[in-house]
Amino acid sequence: MTALPDSRPRSGRGAATAPDRLLSVLAAFDHDHPALSLTDISRRAGLTLTTTHRLVGALADWGALERDEAGVYHVGLRLWEVAALAPRGVALRQLALPYLEDLYEATHENVQLAVRDGSDVVYIEWIAGRSSVGVHIRVGARWPLHATGVGLVLLAHCAPREQEEYCASPLAVFTPHTIAEPVQLRRVLAEVRRTGVAVSSRQVTDDALSVAAPVCGPDGTVVAAVSVVVPHADAQVPTLIPAVRLAALGISRALGWQPTVTPPAGTGHPSHR
Numbered sequence: 001m002t003a004l005p006d007s008r009p010r011s012g013r014g015a016a017t018a019p020d021r022l023l024s025v026l027a028a029f030d031h032d033h034p035a036l037s038l039t040d041i042s043r044r045a046g047l048t049l050t051t052t053h054r055l056v057g058a059l060a061d062w063g064a065l066e067r068d069e070a071g072v073y074h075v076g077l078r079l080w081e082v083a084a085l086a087p088r089g090v091a092l093r094q095l096a097l098p099y100l101e102d103l104y105e106a107t108h109e110n111v112q113l114a115v116r117d118g119s120d121v122v123y124i125e126w127i128a129g130r131s132s133v134g135v136h137i138r139v140g141a142r143w144p145l146h147a148t149g150v151g152l153v154l155l156a157h158c159a160p161r162e163q164e165e166y167c168a169s170p171l172a173v174f175t176p177h178t179i180a181e182p183v184q185l186r187r188v189l190a191e192v193r194r195t196g197v198a199v200s201s202r203q204v205t206d207d208a209l210s211v212a213a214p215v216c217g218p219d220g221t222v223v224a225a226v227s228v229v230v231p232h233a234d235a236q237v238p239t240l241i242p243a244v245r246l247a248a249l250g251i252s253r254a255l256g257w258q259p260t261v262t263p264p265a266g267t268g269h270p271s272h273r
Contacts, residue, residue, distance in 0.1 A: 113125040148203065149225075
């Protein structure tokens with residue numbers, strides 16, 4: 001799933017700028033590569049060793065990178081401080097956590113909270129359940145929208161143009177059950193909008209099923225999705241749906257959404273249209 005960062009010049013701007021090079025250094029780090037040597041950073045960022053040394057030094061001085069005793073670099077706490085200010089990150093997670101914990105207590109299964117970033121779903125909170133179902137998720141992890149329950153919810157409530165662009169793009173396949181055809185994906189998205197929930201079965205692993213529901217912001221726009229992931233073999237979907245919807249509704253209300261207010265067509269909380 002993880003690809004090397006694209007360090008090529010941005011379209012229409014000619015040669016890579018100083019900010020481009022600086023960002024390419026930060027983009028060299030990901031969940032599969034949390035610790036890198038200077039040479040590793042240079043290679044993954046597509047920069048010369050001299051340029052990398054200068055940029056890494058500046059980032060380390062500011063606190064964005066930290067160097068351990070072995071000379072290996074890690075992401076620094078200063079970046080965490082800045083990231084904590086993101087309204088769709090730590091702030092949303094903190095507000096949602098009590099409802100996610102209630103969902104966990106009701107199910108004792110894996111509970112997730114995610115937001116959309118372009119064509120990916122990004123997980124901002126995860127509570128591990130007691131089951132042995134395989135969940136390839138961690139906070140900050142990304143997956144294609146069509147392959148997960150939370151992703152299907154978020155994609156179903158995108159603008160129609162964005163949905164069509166996504167359906168027209170190649171769909172990554174992880175198991176024989178992954179949605180692989182645009183026609184099938186459009187049909188699934190329509191069903192998500194109709195029912196207000198998404199059920200994603202064995203799309204990422206052969207043993208997992210997820211039930212997801214949308215979280216709305218104050219104006220009724222879907223800003224996140226919450227889900228529970230359970231073993232496919234003994235999934236009790238009709239029992240899970242009310243619990244997941246209740247958690248999503250609680251987070252939506254905490255964000256300022258009022259169920260009595262009719263949301264804009266195509267963007268509101270499906271369970272209360």
